[in-house]
Amino acid sequence: MERREAILLRLRPVRDVDQLVVALSPAVGKLEFLARGTRKIESKLNPSLQLFARVMLDSVPGRRAHHLTGVEVLDPFPRLRTRLTGLAQAGFVAEVAEALSASNQAEPRLFRLVRRELLRIERARDDRLGPADVLSLSLFALRALAVTGWRPRFGQCSVCHRPLGAVAAVFAAHPYGFAHGSCARNRSLRSGSGQADADPIPLHRATRKFLYERLSQTTQPAVVPRGVAQEVDRVALTALEAVLDRALKSRRFLRMFTKERITNHESRNAESHSPDS
Ligand SMILES: [Zn+2]
Known part of the structure; x- marks a missing residue:
């Protein structure tokens, strides 16, 4: 089993109840996982799979993809998700991070930039975009x-x-x-x-x-x-x-x-x- 710190950049539904999870890790760059059954209500992982959160991810290698087996939320950025301007800004940060990062390549500086920008968005007092x-x-x-x-x-x-x-x-x-x-x-x-x-x-x-x-x-x-x-x-x-x-x-x-x-x-x-x- 592998355990890595990462920020969740994208969650995409695949098949009936699964999700593709794209994350950025400081140690190995872009990560992709298959999170099986996480669109079922009773899924144990579902509540922790919060877009833009900083998390610890547990995974095991599968035949075609790495499978996500555990998620521990370290930094949920709760306020960011309650505002449309927060979601819009975080969406931009995540799209840029995913597009510029590579797999199997340490990205500690990019990770720090993403984390700091999400913190800024989280702490913004104003709901408007200034x-x-x-x-x-x-x-x-x-x-x-x-x-x-x-x-x-x-x-x-x-x-x-x-x-x-x-x-x-x-x-x-x-x-x-x-x-x-x-x-x-x-x-x-x-x-x-x-x-x-x-x-x-x-x-x-x-x-x-x-x-x-x-x-x-x-x-x-x-x-x-x-x-x-x-x-x-x-x-x-x-x-x-x-x-x-x-x-x-x-x-x-x-x-x-x-x-x-x-x-x-x-x-x-x-x-x-x-x-x-
Ligand atoms: Zn010139």
Whole structure:
């Protein structure tokens, strides 16, 4: 029998009464288990299989999959599940973690990032999704990318490889990273219209500096200029979708709450800067 600490990222019904359990472990990365009979009401494991909880999992190898035999809840994050904004944010964290983690590969830093972000969501006082929440999720995503091999070079152009210097740069999906605006423009002209890449994102110099500092430290920022926060949000989304090569499912659910916030509390101006426009 194996016993491992993990965070439950996804539960998917299979067959009539079983579930597929996807979890992230610090020691061995992504784990998949078959949890037999756990959709039956009388299942002993069922009450402990709570999405996003930190748990100890017992398993035995089976013929085609590892079978889950025991679950001990260490950190249930109970409040997170009672709020739609909590579920939406945790869903985003879990989707990013599952997409970026690999099996049989220790992921202690990714695990710590996921655990810390879930704790933040759990402890949030406000039921609404505010700009600070969105910024935190964006930084979580960029840090998760950084610890799984996708940290952009901050001082060097990803196209011409010369120093970026003190100029305002752009962030581009291909080649992944920061670039001189002119280099990125020339490259997208040369590569023709067949490319479906997102347009490079023009960034204030303050945004690149902010990202460099935040990806080097793990503290949360106190006050962040609004323009910087919006650019960080766009960089995170572009970087994620470039690396995963698909749109994030949880993002649409999350956007329902940011849209609501924008129309209710912010100026019309904010909508024209939305990444979807
Ligand atoms: Zn360049």
